[in-house]
Amino acid sequence: MSAPTESSRHTNSPLPGSGAWRKNGATHQTADAKLLETPRSSAFTHTDPWRVMRIQSEFVQGFDALAEVGPAISVFGSARTKPDSPYYITGMEVGRRLVEAGVAVITGGGPGSMEAANRGAAEAGGLSIGLGIELPFEQGMNEWVGLGVDFRYFFARKTMFVKYAQGFIVLPGGLGTLDELFEAMVLVQTGKVSSFPIVLVDRNFWAPLLDWIRSTMVTEGLVSPGDLDIFSLADTAEEAVALVLAGKAGEQLAAQES
Numbered sequence: 001m002s003a004p005t006e007s008s009r010h011t012n013s014p015l016p017g018s019g020a021w022r023k024n025g026a027t028h029q030t031a032d033a034k035l036l037e038t039p040r041s042s043a044f045t046h047t048d049p050w051r052v053m054r055i056q057s058e059f060v061q062g063f064d065a066l067a068e069v070g071p072a073i074s075v076f077g078s079a080r081t082k083p084d085s086p087y088y089i090t091g092m093e094v095g096r097r098l099v100e101a102g103v104a105v106i107t108g109g110g111p112g113s114m115e116a117a118n119r120g121a122a123e124a125g126g127l128s129i130g131l132g133i134e135l136p137f138e139q140g141m142n143e144w145v146g147l148g149v150d151f152r153y154f155f156a157r158k159t160m161f162v163k164y165a166q167g168f169i170v171l172p173g174g175l176g177t178l179d180e181l182f183e184a185m186v187l188v189q190t191g192k193v194s195s196f197p198i199v200l201v202d203r204n205f206w207a208p209l210l211d212w213i214r215s216t217m218v219t220e221g222l223v224s225p226g227d228l229d230i231f232s233l234a235d236t237a238e239e240a241v242a243l244v245l246a247g248k249a250g251e252q253l254a255a256q257e258s
């Protein structure tokens with residue numbers, strides 16, 4: 001079928017969504033005209049196909065915001081830690097030491113130990129990143145975040161923690177912290193990421209969990225003894241940062257410096 005001539009064009013009707021047209025076809029509303037119509041209802045924004053678009057846009061937004069970040073470490077820990085707690089003080093020191101080593105700090109952007117790590121990074125003049133999450137009891141991004149990205153979906157946000165960091169430092173925390181820790185451990189265990197150091201800070205805090213993994217999970221054959229090598233333990237910020245920089249982030253830094 002040849003392209004329409006000027007004189008015939010007005011009788012050719014486009015076939016919806018195909019880029020094709022039919023001569024003398026029934027007149028039909030163009031895509032532009034449909035787009036510009038005021039919708040009668042907003043109900044479509046609560047449908048799964050629309051959600052898929054929103055999920056896609058979270059990944060695009062995250063990739064765009066973080067693509068240029070360079071070496072970075074994600075720091076996790078309780079949202080409930082108070083500024084006078086030793087965990088908060090360690091979190092600040094972790095943030096500061098990472099920045100002094102030339103590494104950006106990524107956190108969940110919330111209060112507590114996330115705030116501590118962002119604060120340490122920001123006070124040291126480094127890149128302090130917060131990946132915020134919409135929660136029913138939202139508190140907003142902490143004031144020490146220099147580059148913030150907001151997410152509606154935990155799974156999109158968790159992808160960013162792994163994709164744009166070369167290791168995790170995990171301070172004491174609750175269920176959210178365990179969720180992030182176990183996600184990373186499974187990614188290493190199943191070979192989805194390689195050379196990804198995970199450092200748990202504060203041996204006393206983590207010991208009962210690790211004892212249970214060893215005495216019950218390993219004994220019952222549910223995990224391999226070697227799986228315990230997926231993470232390392234530290235008691236101080238200095239130790240934690242040194243251990244995490246022994247991995248890929250450290251290699252990237254060395255490559256940048258040479």
Ligand SMILES: CC(C)=CCNc1ncnc2c1ncn2[C@@H]1O[C@H](COP(=O)(O)O)[C@@H](O)[C@H]1O
Nearest residue numbers: 076077078079080108110111173174175176177
């Ligand atoms: C005081 C309070 C409950 C505030 C919640 N505000 C939050 N803001 C941002 N991320 C959060 C928040 N709560 C949990 N998370 C996520 O879960 C982790 C901490 O959870 P948790 O306190 O260990 O279980 C954080 O690393 C973060 O990724």
